[in-house]
Amino acid sequence: MNNMSNTRAYTTSELLSVMCGRAMSDGQIVFAGVGVPLLGATLAQNRHAPHLTILFEGGIIGPFIKPGRLPPSTNEMRTAEKANMLLNVTDVLSLLQRGYVDIGFIGGAQIDQYGNVNSSYLGDVRRPTTRLPGSGGGNDISSLVETIVVMPHQTKRFVENVDFITSPGYVSGGKSRAESGLIAGGVLKVITDLCIFGFHPETRRLSVQSLHPGVSLDDVLANMSFRPEVASSIETSEPPLPEELEFLRYLDPERMYLR
Amino acid sequence: MSAVPDAQNSSSPYLAMRRRLSGRDRGLREKVMSLSAAVATISDHDHVAIGGNTFSRTPFALIWELVRQQKRHLTVSRSITSTEGDFLLAGGCVDKYMTSWFSQGIIWGLSRVMRDYVENGKVTYEEWSHMSLGMMYRAGAMGLPFMPTRVMMGSSMPAALVTHLETMRCPYTGDELLLLPALNPNVALIHVQRADVYGNAQYDGLPFMDADIAMAADRVILTTEKIVSNDEIRAAPDHTRIPFLAVDAVVECPFGAAPHECAGLYDANYKHMNEYSDRQRTGGVEGALGYMREHIFEPKDWRSFVDKIGVSGRA
Numbered sequence: 001m002n003n004m005s006n007t008r009a010y011t012t013s014e015l016l017s018v019m020c021g022r023a024m025s026d027g028q029i030v031f032a033g034v035g036v037p038l039l040g041a042t043l044a045q046n047r048h049a050p051h052l053t054i055l056f057e058g059g060i061i062g063p064f065i066k067p068g069r070l071p072p073s074t075n076e077m078r079t080a081e082k083a084n085m086l087l088n089v090t091d092v093l094s095l096l097q098r099g100y101v102d103i104g105f106i107g108g109a110q111i112d113q114y115g116n117v118n119s120s121y122l123g124d125v126r127r128p129t130t131r132l133p134g135s136g137g138g139n140d141i142s143s144l145v146e147t148i149v150v151m152p153h154q155t156k157r158f159v160e161n162v163d164f165i166t167s168p169g170y171v172s173g174g175k176s177r178a179e180s181g182l183i184a185g186g187v188l189k190v191i192t193d194l195c196i197f198g199f200h201p202e203t204r205r206l207s208v209q210s211l212h213p214g215v216s217l218d219d220v221l222a223n224m225s226f227r228p229e230v231a232s233s234i235e236t237s238e239p240p241l242p243e244e245l246e247f248l249r250y251l252d253p254e255r256m257y258l259r
Numbered sequence: 260m261s262a263v264p265d266a267q268n269s270s271s272p273y274l275a276m277r278r279r280l281s282g283r284d285r286g287l288r289e290k291v292m293s294l295s296a297a298v299a300t301i302s303d304h305d306h307v308a309i310g311g312n313t314f315s316r317t318p319f320a321l322i323w324e325l326v327r328q329q330k331r332h333l334t335v336s337r338s339i340t341s342t343e344g345d346f347l348l349a350g351g352c353v354d355k356y357m358t359s360w361f362s363q364g365i366i367w368g369l370s371r372v373m374r375d376y377v378e379n380g381k382v383t384y385e386e387w388s389h390m391s392l393g394m395m396y397r398a399g400a401m402g403l404p405f406m407p408t409r410v411m412m413g414s415s416m417p418a419a420l421v422t423h424l425e426t427m428r429c430p431y432t433g434d435e436l437l438l439l440p441a442l443n444p445n446v447a448l449i450h451v452q453r454a455d456v457y458g459n460a461q462y463d464g465l466p467f468m469d470a471d472i473a474m475a476a477d478r479v480i481l482t483t484e485k486i487v488s489n490d491e492i493r494a495a496p497d498h499t500r501i502p503f504l505a506v507d508a509v510v511e512c513p514f515g516a517a518p519h520e521c522a523g524l525y526d527a528n529y530k531h532m533n534e535y536s537d538r539q540r541t542g543g544v545e546g547a548l549g550y551m552r553e554h555i556f557e558p559k560d561w562r563s564f565v566d567k568i569g570v571s572g573r574a
Contacts, residue, residue, distance in 0.1 A: 034365060035365065057389055058312060058313075058315075058465050058467075059465050059466060059467065060465070072364045072365055072366040072367075072529075073313045073314065073315075073339075073341075073364045073365055075312035075313040075315055075339050075465065075467070076312075076313060076314060076315040076465070076520055076527065077315060077464050077465065077520055077522045077526075080464065080465060080522075086464065086465050086466065087466065088393075088466040088467060088468060088469075088470065088471070089312065089338065089389065089390075089393050089466075089467050089468050090390060090393030090394060090396075090397055090468060090471060093389060093390035093393060094390070096390075097390070097408070097409055097410075120386055120415075120416075125415065125419050127378070127380070128377070128378050129378070130369075130374065130378070131369075131373065131374050131377040131378050131384070132369065133360050133361055133362040133369065133370075134358065134359055134360045134361060134386045135359050135360065135386060135387075135388050135389065135416070136339060136359050136360035136389050137359070137388070137389040137390065138388075139359075139388035139389075139391075139410055139411060139414055139416065140388045140389055140390040140391075140410050143388075143409060143410040143411065143412065143413070143414075144409060144410065164415045164419070165413070165414045165415040165416075166386075166414060166415070166416065167414065168412075168413035168414045171413045176413075177413060180412050180413030180435075181409070181412035181413065181426065181434075181435030181436070181437065182409070182412055182413050183409075183434065183435075184409070256366060
């Protein structure tokens with residue numbers, strides 16, 4: 001993906017999981033997918049956020065995932081391990097609409113300058129080159145709550161305009177998100193394996209906020225197909241700690257998601 | 260409310276739905292039948308809604324039999340679709356598929372069958388958000404024509420649907436809302452852990468959208484791991500999720516969700532799902548059809564299929 005990978009002591013998914021975990025605070029309610037966000041959330045629970053609650057779209061409130069038994073979907077019983085409550089899908093998603101959720105995590109195939117995410121179609125929707133799995137709860141999360149997008153940093157994924165908006169970010173920038181009817185939520189940040197983006201307060205375009213260790217701004221820009229905004233002062237994130245990596249590998253010994 | 264005759268709208272789909280319901284036998288009567296007889300009640304062109312989600316409590320035996328009976332021109336809805344969607348598409352059963360997500364499961368990657376059907380325009384494919392489909396079934400279950408929501412706006416999804424969607428400004432708050440039309444499927448297919456002969460159904464584990472789907476549908480076909488006595492149901496009526504009065508057929512069908520999971524009884528057969536996934540990944544639609552010949556069309560009955568793939572656990 002980029003020339004730093006060879007010298008790192010961690011994989012892309014490990015780095016993303018650590019950065020996700022650090023984005024969560026104790027006491028928060030987070031709506032997670034089963035891959036990197038779940039690893040990050042479980043890591044956060046183990047370290048700085050013991051009172052973090054995970055929700056899954058399958059209808060699950062507050063599970064604790066068993067090491068070595070990571071679920072392959074958000075909609076089956078492995079995800080319900082030690083849960084506080086199982087409720088129907090429409091009701092768990094309604095918790096987003098009601099406002100119970102602090103952060104939702106989503107991924108996708110493409111993201112654009114306004115944080116819109118595509119997980120539906122590559123190419124023209126009427127004759128797509130690739131039909132992807134689709135929204136699932138992604139559109140619900142991004143429409144209703146503050147969202148963090150997690151995505152590998154690749155030119156083909158970071159495009160000026162996505163082919164299809166599955167999960168809206170700031171739509172066409174400025175106030176267009178609220179004008180389209182989405183008066184709550186919005187993309188808080190985008191976490192990649194190179195950097196973390198925030199959004200420009202007025203244009204609502206992606207804005208480089210912090211760089212991961214060993215990454216330069218040029219690396220970030222070279223792996224995107226458009227030029228984002230750059231914050232006036234850029235921070236450097238703390239590298240993944242050995243304890244963080246050790247815990248992630250304990251959770252996912254078969255490397256189902258830690259690729 | 261003025262009593263203008265026109266406002267009575269005797270042609271309303273709502274009244275038609277009520278008439279269909281009043282014509283159903285809703286009495287406390289025995290409804291047990293065979294898998295093939297139950298599926299034979301499904302007609303070509305029906306809208307069939309499927310319970311469970313992904314590979315959890317999927318009414319797999321019903322879908323398996325539906326493919327064997329070569330039903331045609333169905334509209335199928337299931338909010339999160341796994342392997343069963345491949346078989347319905349490759350089996351030539353579906354004109355229109357409504358879902359929020361379609362793939363065997365995240366770790367298995369994209370379905371090549373789904374890609375072939377959608378990318379080549381061989382099926383009308385409607386992508387909804389997960390909550391939207393749930394709300395559409397719920398509106399159907401509530402006897403309302405639509406449900407207002409705050410999702411799908413600002414996205415490309417509404418314009419890509421065949422279904423026309425309206426928005427409105429809330430008369431109380433001024434908020435912009437998307438109005439999701441009610442779904443009242445012709446048939447709901449539901450698999451549960453236990454039910455009595457009358458159709459009182461109890462299920463454990465994740466409830467998904469099953470109760471809403473059942474109450475929204477014109478007809479409900481249940482498969483159950485086990486038929487239990489009505490006394491057992493009445494001993495724990497708070498566990499009954501679907502009442503007899505909404506159920507039209509009860510089929511006792513051990514391992515009826517296999518190779519998918521059924522909470523408390525058996526896990527998904529991951530080995531078998533890997534095997535199928537490899538065949539569709541290497542062979543596309545042809546690979547899926549080869550699998551279907553061996554596993555859907557050749558076995559003499561559901562029990563033979565279950566024995567062939569092997570399921571660990573108990574039914």
